[in-house]
Amino acid sequence: MLSHSSSRFHSLNHHPRHPNPAIYSCSLSLPFRISHSTLKFGAIDFKMSSTNSTVSCNGNSNSNVDIQTMDLGFNHLDLDRFVDVGNKLADAAGEVIRKYFRKSFDILDKEDLSPVTIADQAAEESMVKILEENFPSHAIFGEESGWRCKENFTDYVWVLDPIDGTKSFITGKPLFGTLIALLHKGRPILGIIDQPVLRERWIGISGRRTTLNGQEISTRSCPQLSKAYLYTTSPHLFSGDAEVAFARVRNKVKVPLYGCDCYAYALLASGYVDLVIESGLKPYDFLSLIPVIEGSGGVITDWRGHQLHWEASSNSDVVLM
Amino acid sequence: MSSTNSTVSCNGNSNVDIQTMDLGFDHLDLDRYVDVGNKLADAAGEVIRKYFRKSFDILDKEDLSPVTIADQAAEESMVKILEENFPSHAIFGEESGWRCKENFADYVWVLDPIDGTKSFITGKPLFGTLIALLHKGRPILGIIDQPVLRERWIGISGRRTTLNGQEISTRSCPQLSKAYLYTTSPHLFSGDAEVAFARVRNKVKVPLYGCDCYAYALLASGYVDLVIESGLKPYDFLSLIPVIEGSGGVITDWRGHQLHWEASSNSDVASFNVVAAGDKRVYQDALDNLQWY
Numbered sequence: 157m158l159s160h161s162s163s164r165f166h167s168l169n170h171h172p173r174h175p176n177p178a179i180y181s182c183s184l185s186l187p188f189r190i191s192h193s194t195l196k197f198g199a200i201d202f203k204m205s206s207t208n209s210t211v212s213c214n215g216n217s218n219s220n221v222d223i224q225t226m227d228l229g230f231n232h233l234d235l236d237r238f239v240d241v242g243n244k245l246a247d248a249a250g251e252v253i254r255k256y257f258r259k260s261f262d263i264l265d266k267e268d269l270s271p272v273t274i275a276d277q278a279a280e281e282s283m284v285k286i287l288e289e290n291f292p293s294h295a296i297f298g299e300e301s302g303w304r305c306k307e308n309f310t311d312y313v314w315v316l317d318p319i320d321g322t323k324s325f326i327t328g329k330p331l332f333g334t335l336i337a338l339l340h341k342g343r344p345i346l347g348i349i350d351q352p353v354l355r356e357r358w359i360g361i362s363g364r365r366t367t368l369n370g371q372e373i374s375t376r377s378c379p380q381l382s383k384a385y386l387y388t389t390s391p392h393l394f395s396g397d398a399e400v401a402f403a404r405v406r407n408k409v410k411v412p413l414y415g416c417d418c419y420a421y422a423l424l425a426s427g428y429v430d431l432v433i434e435s436g437l438k439p440y441d442f443l444s445l446i447p448v449i450e451g452s453g454g455v456i457t458d459w460r461g462h463q464l465h466w467e468a469s470s471n472s473d474v475v476l477m
Numbered sequence: 478m479s480s481t482n483s484t485v486s487c488n489g490n491s492n493v494d495i496q497t498m499d500l501g502f503d504h505l506d507l508d509r510y511v512d513v514g515n516k517l518a519d520a521a522g523e524v525i526r527k528y529f530r531k532s533f534d535i536l537d538k539e540d541l542s543p544v545t546i547a548d549q550a551a552e553e554s555m556v557k558i559l560e561e562n563f564p565s566h567a568i569f570g571e572e573s574g575w576r577c578k579e580n581f582a583d584y585v586w587v588l589d590p591i592d593g594t595k596s597f598i599t600g601k602p603l604f605g606t607l608i609a610l611l612h613k614g615r616p617i618l619g620i621i622d623q624p625v626l627r628e629r630w631i632g633i634s635g636r637r638t639t640l641n642g643q644e645i646s647t648r649s650c651p652q653l654s655k656a657y658l659y660t661t662s663p664h665l666f667s668g669d670a671e672v673a674f675a676r677v678r679n680k681v682k683v684p685l686y687g688c689d690c691y692a693y694a695l696l697a698s699g700y701v702d703l704v705i706e707s708g709l710k711p712y713d714f715l716s717l718i719p720v721i722e723g724s725g726g727v728i729t730d731w732r733g734h735q736l737h738w739e740a741s742s743n744s745d746v747a748s749f750n751v752v753a754a755g756d757k758r759v760y761q762d763a764l765d766n767l768q769w770y
Contacts, residue, residue, distance in 0.1 A: 258700065323683055327657050328700030329691070330626065331603070354602065354626070385599050390686055391663045411595055414662055415687015419601070428530065428600030 230340065238338055239361060241290045242348050248286055249279040249318050249334045250352030257353055258328045273326065276300060279318035279334065287314055299440045313339040317440040321389075321417030330354055333418040337443035342467045347444035349422045358422045360447030366425055375454040376427035381408040384430035387420035388412070398435045401459070405433060421445045425452040439466035502612065510610050511633060513562050514620050520558055521551040521590050521606045522624030529625055530600045545598065548572060551590035551606065559586055569740040571712045577742065585611045585740040589712040593661075593689030602626055605690040609715035614739045619716035621694045630694045632719030638697055647726040647755030648699035653680040653762045656702035659692035660684070670707040670750060673731070676766045677705060693717045693753055697724040702755050703763055708748040711738035721753050727760050728753040731769035 256275035280300045287296055294312040295305030305313075314336070319325050321332030330353035338346040345362040358373075360366045366373055378384050386409040394402045406412045409431065416423070418441065423429040425448050442456070442464055449456045458464055528547035552572045559568055566584040567577035577585075586608070591597050593604030602625035610618040617634040630645075632638045638645055650656050658681040666674045678684045681703065688695070690713065695701040697720050714728070714736055721728045730736055731750040738747070750769065754760035 258698075323657075323685055326700075327659070327685060328695050328698060329603070329685075329688060331601070385595075387599070390684075392684065412662075412664065413595055413599060413601075413687060415685060416601060423600045426530075426600060428598075 230345075235345065235361060238346050239359065241286065242336055242338065242346055242359070243357075244286050244290075245283040245314075245316075245336050246334055246348050246350040246352075246357060248282040249336075250350060252279040252282050253319065253325075253334065253352045257325065257330070273319070273322060275325070276319045276322060280316055283314075283316055283318065283336070297440065299438070311341055315339060315440050315443050317438075317444075320441050321419070324415075324417055329415075331416060331419040333422070335418060335441060335444040337440075337446075339443065342465060344443045344446045347447035349418055349444060349448055351419065351422075356422070358425060358448050360425070360444075360449065360451040362447055362451075364451060366448050366451035368422075368426055373426045373452050375425060375449075375452050376430070378430040381405065381431075382410060384409045384411075385428075386412045386431040386433065387416045387423070387429055388414060388433055389417055389420075390414060394435045402433060402435065405431075418445065421449060421456075424454060425449050427452075502617075507617065507633060510618050511631065513558065514608055514610065514618055514631070515629075516558050516562075517555040517586075517588075517608050518606055518620050518622040518624075518629060520554040522622060524551040524554050525591065525597075525606065525624045529597065529602070545591070545594060547597070548591045548594060552588055555586075555588055555590065555608070567740065569712065569744070571710070575740065575742045575744065580742045583613055587611060587712050587715050587740060589710075589716075592713055593691070596687075596689055603688060603691040605694070607690060607713060607716040609712075609718075611715065611740060614737060616715045616718045619719035621690055621716060621720055623691065623694075628694070630697060630720050632697070632716075632721065632723040634719060634723075636723060638720050638723035640694075640698055645698045645724050647697060647721075647724050648702070650702040650754070650756040650759040652759055653677065653703075653766065654682055656681045656683075656759050657700075658684045658703040658705065659688045659695070659701055660686060660704065660706055661689055661692075662686060666707045673767045673769055674705060674707065676768065677703075677763050680762075680766060690717065693721060693728075696726060696753055696755050697721050699724075699755065702759055704753045705751070705763065705767075707750045709751050710746050710748060711740070712746075714749060714751050717751075717753065724755075726753060726755045727757060731764070731767050733764050 280298045295310045297315045299317040317335040319332050320335045325332040334350040336348040337344045347360040349358040358368050420432045552570045567582035569587045571589040589607040591604050592607050597604040606622040608620040609616045619632040621630040630640050692704045
């Protein structure tokens with residue numbers, strides 16, 4: 157959430173929902189018809205200490221008062237329970253995934269030519285089952301199975317991508333991730349990036365500091381592009397204008413690197429990478445990243461600097477953002 | 478070749494160790510080299526794990542690739558072990574260059590402590606420690622070690638390649654359109670090489686990026702079909718040769734010639750274009766499309 161005021165920073169404790177009506181209005185219409193692709197910035201222009209455990213951005217204090225949760229109608233106990241179940245989801249998906257990683261299995265080619273694996277489907281099913289047991293009134297939007305809910309709209313939506321980076325998974329490269337997001341009224345309040353082979357789990361929670369395997373983490377300082385380490389998954393995922401725009405940044409960074417899927421965003425949150433820029437991401441691939449990155453002091457928006465937003469519902473198109 | 482059972486026959490090769498008898502060393506020598514090779518990887522791994530994802534100084538080398546203290550310390554730890562165990566052997570280290578009493582030696586250890594320094598620096602655990610032992614210019618031992626994931630591929634002349642002690646095998650792949658291809662970065666090809674690479678890349682099933690030496694290890698294990706790179710230094714490909722050949726794959730330059738580099742105190746460190754494949758058919762298809770004459 158980058159507000160267009162003189163301050164380019166976003167504090168951990170203050171989430172203006174309507175910073176500027178002109179900006180916010182474009183994120184309220186459904187489905188989206190945004191012609192430009194999304195861009196995810198890391199901690200540009202942040203000055204923070206990367207070694208100690210408190211982060212201050214622009215003098216905002218990192219107090220523990222959870223202002224936005226009080227605004228939005230849920231409390232710490234609810235949130236803790238959501239985190240608890242989120243961990244169970246990641247545990248369950250991880251068990252399935254480890255069973256299939258580097259084993260031979262059937263590959264079904266989906267319409268958009270990305271291989272779907274039995275592991276993908278089984279992992280998603282294992283998560284859906286847990287959610288139906290624990291939160292039967294919540295909705296679920298799964299990358300594999302789409303929308304699942306008793307109602308057409310609900311305050312809480314779990315958005316799941318069991319294997320982000322299926323091509324990495326298929327080629328035995330252990331950097332894919334299980335992505336889990338919980339939206340409350342369209343806003344991600346919980347995000348999990350889980351790498352089940354390396355046993356690394358990043359958890360981002362609204363109003364709290366992001367952790368990696370329980371340890372608080374922080375993005376690092378980086379004053380400008382010429383000092384930045386940039387990641388993107390593949391040069392082939394940019395087309396037309398997006399390719400030209402991306403090249404303008406890529407030509408200026410210190411080192412452009414490839415092939416990391418969602419793991420790159422996790423590395424950014426941990427302070428090892430400065431910038432991640434991608435095009436054509438689906439909502440289930442970026443919603444979980446938002447709490448993880450914001451909770452570690454970073455920033456993540458579309459290429460115009462607008463908040464990334466997607467209201468999941470039974471009518472949602474999964475358009476490119 | 479069969480990719481599922483544990484015996485591989487390539488062109489009728491059996492387990493008789495013909496080439497070692499020709500070249501003047503025997504199984505016991507080789508076992509000792511493997512043993513010390515493991516110690517080298519253990520030592521480098523310990524250093525590397527200490528520095529991985531910790532803050533440290535980065536020194537920019539002349540060719541703009543970051544050198545880390547870990548790189549230098551890991552190489553030193555390996556050199557020390559070699560000087561203790563094989564004082565008559567030569568060493569060619571990526572960091573420290575040629576080291577030997579003589580200007581030439583029958584046995585040369587070629588070391589790259591961190592291949593994929595940019596991955597290491599960005600906290601991505603897919604870089605590798607590469608260790609090769611050359612006998613009269615020919616790699617007889619190759620090790621790819623990933624010290625964070627604790628994965629070690631060992632290729633030995635005349636033997637089957639192992640990953641953490643388990644024998645592995647490349648997989649079948651009849652042609653480019655079925656192939657999963659890896660290369661590290663699109664920016665490492667220049668001029669004609671870029672054009673040639675694009676000819677292959679446009680035909681493969683899936684082109685993927687960002688794997689450094691780990692891609693060759695995945696190929697030897699049967700999860701990847703093709704790896705094509707340009708501008709590799711000898712210390713970055715010599716160790717791959719026994720690993721890939723011992724798992725049933727093939728690895729050559731883009732003309733289909735054997736990769737060869739004689740290390741000595743006078744060696745220039747030339748760059749090579751490398752193609753590796755798990756199946757001879759997709760290998761030939763790649764060469765036919767690279768058209769590198």
